[in-house]
Amino acid sequence: MKKILMIGPFPDPISGVSVSNKVVKNILKKQSEVSIINTSFPIFSDSIGSFSFKKLFFFLKLNVFCYKVFKSDIIYTTPGQTFFGILKYTTFILLASLLKKELIIHVHGNYLGLQYKQLKGFKKKLFKFLISKFTKGIVLSSSLKSNLLPFIDESKITVVHNFAEEYLYQNMHEKSFDSIKIVFLSNLMEEKGIFNLLEALKQLEAENIQYEAKIAGNIDGSLEYKILSKINELKNTQYVGIVSGEDKKQLLQWSTIFILPTFYKMEGQPISILEALATENLIITTNFAGIPDILKEGINGFFVDAENSNDIVMRLLEIDKNKSIIKQIATNNKNYFLDNFTVYKFSEEILKVFYANSTT
Template sequence: MKKSILIIGPFPDPLHGCSLANEVLKRGLLKREYAVEIIDMATSLSEDIGSFSFKKAAYALKNYLSIYKVFRADIIYLTPGQSFLGIVKYSLFILAARMLGKEIVFHVHGNYLWQEYEKSNGIKKKLIKFLIGSSSKGIVLSPSLEKNLSPFLPRSKIFSVFNFAENYLHAPSITKKFDRLRVVYLSNLMTEKGIFDLLEALRLLKSKGVYFEAKLAGGIDPNIADRVFENIQELGCNVRYLGLVKGIEKKELLTWGNVFVFPTYYRSEGQPIALLEAMTTGNSIITTKHAGIPDILCDQNAFFVDIKSPEQINETLQKFEHNRKEFILKSDFNLHEAAKYTEDHYVYSILEVVNAK
C-alpha cells in the first residue's frame, strides 16, 4: 500500500529552486497515484534571509491552522529554510509529527544550514539540533553538501538527491546557434546571485567594442530593482530584461542563448536548478565553484570564475570571438550530460529515500 505524503514547504509563487522542486515532487507523486497534501510555506522574494517581519509571522500563524494534515499523513516531508527562524517556523509541524510517531524526511535545498548551526550558540543551537534531529531521514542535493545534516543525523540516514530540469526542457534535439554571443541570465535577480557582477562584465565588454546580445529573466528583489534597471538602461539595446518567464517562453530563451552566466555566491545556494536548465538546453556556462555546483559541473561543460569578479566574466566572454569552438564543445557536452537530470529521476530518487528501511 502506498504511503500518504504531506509536503510542507514553499510552492510557487514566488518561483525559485525550492518552490519549483516541491511543485515537481507534488506532480510526480500524484502521477504515481500517491495521496498527497501540501502546506505552502512560501514568503515573498527578498534578500533578507532569515529576517523577522510581522507579515511573515502572520503568514506562518495562518499555516499552523493546517496542522490537522499532519495527523492523516504517513510521511511528513519538509523543506525548511536554512536560518534559525526558517527552521523554527516548522517546529509545530515537527513536534506534532514526532509526538504522533510519523516518519519525518528533512530535505535541505542549500548549503547554509551548517554555517547557521556553527554560528548559533546556547538555546538556539540546542533547538536547531533537537528539531532537525527529530527527523527519520535527511536529504541533501549532492554528496559535498552532507555536512549540512551530519551534526544532526547519522551518516546512514543522510541521502543525496540531485536536482532536475523540467521535462519540457528535455527536447529530443536542440539546434544551437553560435553566430554571435548570446548571453542569458535566468534566475532571481539578486546581488548574491551575481546580477551586478554580470551587468558590470557586460559594461566592460561593451567598452571593448565586443558585440553581444543579452537577455535577463527572473524575479527582482524590490530592494535592488531601481539599481538593476539603471544598469540595464545604461547598457542600451544590447540588454533586455524579460521579467518572469515560464513554459515555452523559458524554453525559447534558453534555446536562443549560447552562454549562460550565473556568477552566484548566494549564501543559501545548493545545486541551482537554473544551471541544470542551462545544461539541458545546450548552453555553455560561466559560473562559480560555489556550494554544490562542482558536483554537477566541471571544466568540460563550464568556465569557472571567482566570486565577485566581473573582470573574469568579461575575459571569459571575450574568448567567444577567438575560441568559439571551446564554447561549442561545452554546449555539446551539456546536451549529453543533462539527460540524467529529469523530473522522473528526481521523484524516483526521493521515493527511494521515503521507502528506504
Template sequence: MYTGNYLKTQYKLLSGFKKKLFHYILSKADKGIVSSELLKGNLTPFLNEDRIYWIPYFVENTLKDINEKDVVNIEGLNILFLSNLMEGKGIFDVLEALKILDDKKIVYKAKIIGGIDLEYRNKIFSYLNSNPNIEYSKPVRGQEKIDAYLASNVFILPTYYKMEGQPIALLEAMLTGHIIITTDHAGILDICTNKNGYIVNKKDPEQIAEKLVEIGNDLEGYTDMMIKNHHYVKSNYKPEDFINKLSEILKK
C-alpha cells in the same frame, strides 16, 4: 528531511534553548536528504553520516523534446542571466562584465531575466537603461523560458548567495546547449565543472569578461561542448531518476 545549504549556518547563529530545541527536533529525523554531496555538512550536526543521502535535482519534462540539433547556436555571442537579480547571485558582476565588453567594443547581446531585489532596483535599472545591448524581462515560464534558453549560447551565474543549493537553471542551461560561466559555490561542482564551461572567481567581473571574450572569439570551437552539455544533462538528470532514487532511500 530535505534541506539546502543554509541549515548549518542558521544553526550556528542560534544559542541557548533555541539551539537545543533546533538540534533536538532535527536529530529525530530518520534520514536526511540534500541536493548535493557537497552539502552533506548541513546535516552532520544532527545525523550520522550514514543516514544522510544526496539526490541531485532534475530537469522538468517541459524541456524533454529539445534535441541535439536545437542546441548548437554559434550565431554571435548571446548571453543569458536567468535568476533573481540579487547581489548574491552575482548580477552586478555580470553587469560590470558587460560594461567591460562595451569598453572593448565587443559585439554581443545579453538577456537578463528575473525578479529584481527592491533594495537594488534603482541601481540595477541604471545599468539596464544605459546599455542598449541588454534586454530585460520579468520571470518567464513555459515556452517563453525555452525560447530564451534556445536564443542564447552562454549562461552566466556567478553566484555566492548564502542560501544557494544547486541551481536548477544550470541544468536547464546545459540541456539547452549553453557554455556555462559560474562559481565554485554550494553544490555547484557536483553538477558543473570546467568540462561544461568556466568556473570563475566570485566577485570578479574582469574574469567573467575575459571568458566572454574568449568564447566570443571562437564560438564554433565550443560546438562540442554545447552538444556534450546537452547529452550530459539529458542522460543524467531525468525526473524518473530523482523519483527512483528517492524511493530507494525511503525504503532503507
C-alpha cells in the same frame, strides 16, 4: 496507499525549491495520497532568511493546518536554512515526532551547517533539537551532507540530484552557436551576482565585443530601480521579466552562454544551471556550494571568482576569440544532462527515500 504531507514553498513565486516541490508532488501523487501546506511568502525579498513581523504572522497562520499531520503517514519538508527558517516549522516537527511519523527534511542548499556553527546558547540547542527529530534527510550532492551530519546519522541521509523539466529540452530546434548570446536566469539578487554580470557586460561594450544578453527573473523591490537603471545603460542587454513555461524554453534555446556568478549564502545546486545544461548552453558560474559537484572546469564551462566582474570579462573575451568552443561544450552539456539530471532519474531516487523497505 500512503498518505504524504508536503510542507514547503510552491510556485508562485518561482524558485528552485518551489519548482522542485511542484515536481515532487506530481511524482508522489501517482502512488500516494498527497496533501500540501504551501509556505511560499507572497512578497519576494532579497533579504531571504531575515525576520519580519509580516512573515511571523503569515507563518503563525499556517499552524492552523497542523491537523493534516494526524492524517498523514509521511511528512516531507523543505524548510529554510536559517534559525527562523527551521523555527517556523516547529509545530509540525514536534507534532509529527510525537505521533512517530516518518519525518523527512530536504535541504536545498549549503547554509544549514554554517548557521548551526554560528548559533550560540539556547538558539543552538533548539536548532539541533528540532532538526534531530527528522528521521531521514535529503541533500543535493555528497559535499552537502555535512549540513545534516550534526543532526542525522549518515546512513539516513540520501543524495538526490536536482533536475530540469522535460519540456525544456524536448523538440528543440537546431541551435546556432556562432555568436555570444548570454542569459542570466535567476532571482535578481545581489548575492546571485547580478551586479557583477552587469558590470562585466558594460566592460564588454567598452571593448566593442559583439554580444546579446537577456536577463530574466524576479527582482527584489528595493533593488529594482538600481538594477533596471544599470540594464538600461547597456545597448545589447534587456530585462525580459519572470519567465516560465514556453517563454523559459524559448529563452534558454535562444542563448548559448548561461552566466550565474552566484555567492548566495543559501546556494545548493541551482536548477537554472541544470536547465541551461539541458538546453545546450556553455556555463559560466562560481566554484561555490554544491556547484563543483556537478560541473567541471573546461568540460561544462568555466568557473569565475565570486564578486569579480573582471574574471567574467576575461572568460568572455577568451570565448570571443574561440567561438567554436561554445558548440563543443554546449552540445556535450546536453548529453551530460541526459545521463544524470532528468526528472526520470530524480523520480527514481526520490521514490527510494519515500518507499524504501515499505509498500505503497
